[in-house]
Amino acid sequence: AQSVSQHNHHVILSEAASLELGCNYSYGGTVNLFWYVQYPGQHLQLLLKYFSGDPLVKGIKGFEAEFIKSKFSFNLRKPSVQWSDTAEYFCAVNAQGFQKLVFGTGTRLLVSP
Amino acid sequence: NAGVTQTPKFQVLKTGQSMTLQCAQDMNHEYMSWYRQDPGMGLRLIHYSVGAGITDQGEVPNGYNVSRSTTEDFPLRLLSAAPSQTSVYFCASSPPSGGKREQYFGPGTRLTVT
Numbered sequence: 001a002q003s004v005s006q007h008n009h010h011v012i013l014s015e016a017a018s019l020e021l022g023c024n025y026s027y028g029g030t031v032n033l034f035w036y037v038q039y040p041g042q043h044l045q046l047l048l049k050y051f052s053g054d055p056l057v058k059g060i061k062g063f064e065a066e067f068i069k070s071k072f073s074f075n076l077r078k079p080s081v082q083w084s085d086t087a088e089y090f091c092a093v094n095a096q097g098f099q100k101l102v103f104g105t106g107t108r109l110l111v112s113p
Numbered sequence: 114n115a116g117v118t119q120t121p122k123f124q125v126l127k128t129g130q131s132m133t134l135q136c137a138q139d140m141n142h143e144y145m146s147w148y149r150q151d152p153g154m155g156l157r158l159i160h161y162s163v164g165a166g167i168t169d170q171g172e173v174p175n176g177y178n179v180s181r182s183t184t185e186d187f188p189l190r191l192l193s194a195a196p197s198q199t200s201v202y203f204c205a206s207s208p209p210s211g212g213k214r215e216q217y218f219g220p221g222t223r224l225t226v227t
Contacts, residue, residue: 009153032213043203044156046215090155099144099163099207100171101216105155 002027002093006104013081013111021076021107023065023091030096033074035065036103039087047089050074051096061085083113114139117219119204125225126194134189134222136204144207145187146216149173149200156203162187163209194226 003026013019025031035047048059055067065076074091091104120135138145146161148171158171160179168179176198178190187206191198201223205216 004155006155034215043220044205044218049213049215051213096213099210099216100158100161101146102158102172103148103156105153 002031002095002102004091004093004102004104006089006091006107008107009105011107011109013109015083015111015113016080017111019076019078019081019085019109021089021091021109023074023076023104025072025074025091025093027072027093027095031093032096033065033067034092034101035059035063035074035076036090036092037087038090038106044090047076081109081111083111085109086111116140117204117206117217119202119219119222121222122220123223125227126191127227128195130194131190131192132194134191134202134204134224136187136189136219137185138187138204138206138217139185140206140208140217141184142206142217143184143209144216145181146171146205147177147179147187147189148203148205149198150203150221151200159189159202191224194224196226198224199226200224 005024007022033050036044050057058064089107094101117138143164147159148156162168162181204219207216
C-alpha cells in the first residue's frame with residue numbers, strides 16, 4: 001500500500017522568503033503525484049501534478065515541484081512566498097491506473113507580512 | 114456547473130444518532146470518494162466508488178456506509194454517531210483517467226458529535 005510523508009508540519013516564513021516543503025512516498029510501482037492546497041476556510045484545490053516526462057513541473061501561482069525517483073520525493077518549491085500563500089499544503093499519490101488517492105498529513109504554512 | 118456540492122455545511126449530533134451527509138456532482142464524473150480531515154492526520158479515505166452500483170472501502174470505513182445508485186450522488190451514512198467521528202468531511206469526484214486527473218473537492222461538512 002502507498003503511504004505519504006510530509007516532514008514539516010508547520011512552517012513560518014516572512015514574505016519574499018523561499019519555500020520548500022518536503023514530500024516522500026512509499027510505493028514500489030509507478031505513481032502519479034499531486035500537491036493540493038487548502039486556503040483558510042476553503043476546500044482543497046490542485047496546485048500541480050506529475051504523471052511522467054519532465055520531472056520538474058510547474059503549477060499555479062508560481063509553485064513548482066521536482067520528482068526525484070531515486071529518493072521517492074516530490075518536494076514543493078516557490079522562490080518568493082506572499083502573504084496570500086498562507087494555507088495548508090497536502091502531498092498526495094496514487095498508483096498509476098488507479099484513482100484512489102493517499103494524502104500526506106499536510107503542512108501548515110504561515111507567511112507573515 | 115455547480116461542481117461538487119455537499120450538504121449540510123455544519124451538523125451537531127448526539128452520540129448514537131444517525132444521519133446522512135449528502136454529496137452531488139454535475140460533471141458526470143464516474144469516480145467519487147469521501148474523506149475525513151482531522152488535525153495532524155491529513156485526509157483519510159473513508160469509502161470510494163468507481164461508478165454507479167460499485168463502492169469499496171478506504172482506509173477508515175468503520176462506522177460509515179455508502180451507496181451509489183446514480184452517477185451524480187454519493188451519500189455517506191453514519192449509522193450510530195460516536196465522538197470519534199467529529200471531523201470535517203470532504204467529498205470529491207474525478208473523471209475516469211487512470212488516476213491522472215485531479216479530484217474536485219466539495220466545500221466540506223463540519224460534523225460535531227457530542
